[in-house]
Structure formats: structure tokens, C-alpha cells
Amino acid sequence: MAKDWACTCSPKFPETICVVCVGGLLHYSPKTVYKKAEAGELPSVPTSRRHRIFRREAIVYWLRSQETGQLA
Numbered sequence: 001m002a003k004d005w006a007c008t009c010s011p012k013f014p015e016t017i018c019v020v021c022v023g024g025l026l027h028y029s030p031k032t033v034y035k036k037a038e039a040g041e042l043p044s045v046p047t048s049r050r051h052r053i054f055r056r057e058a059i060v061y062w063l064r065s066q067e068t069g070q071l072a
Helices: 019-026 030-038 056-068
Strands: 052-055
Touching: 019 030, 019 052, 019 056, 030 052, 052 056
Parallel strands: none
Antiparallel strands: none
16 A cells, blocks of 8 residues: 655744655655665755655755756
8 A cells, every 4th residue: 555645844844844845846756755865865864764854955955956967
């Protein structure tokens, strides 16, 4: 059975973005976002073995670096 993913972004922490929103921004499934984050391909902070926090600023920075092909 497939997992139902729902946005968990919190207005209390506007500097973070949930896995569903990261996936929507990058056109990846949440599962792919987690796999890429675990592999170090996407910036994230692990909070436990199965959970990660994504900082909005880091994702935008990563996306911009992909456009130019280098880290700015």
C-alpha cells in the first residue's frame, strides 16, 4: 500500500519546508526527496533515522546552483 503524503509545513517555522513541498518544487515524489537527501544530493538536516528537516533557504540555494552548474 502506498503512503499518503500530506504537507506538514508549519507557520511557526517559516524557514523550513516539508518533504511534500520540496518534492512539489523539484517535481520529485516525497520518497525520491528522502532518498536524494539521504544520499547527500539534497541539503537537509537529519533529525532521526527516518526524518529530515529541509531549510527553505538551502533548497533555493541548491536549486540556483543547479541552474548555473556551480555553487554561488
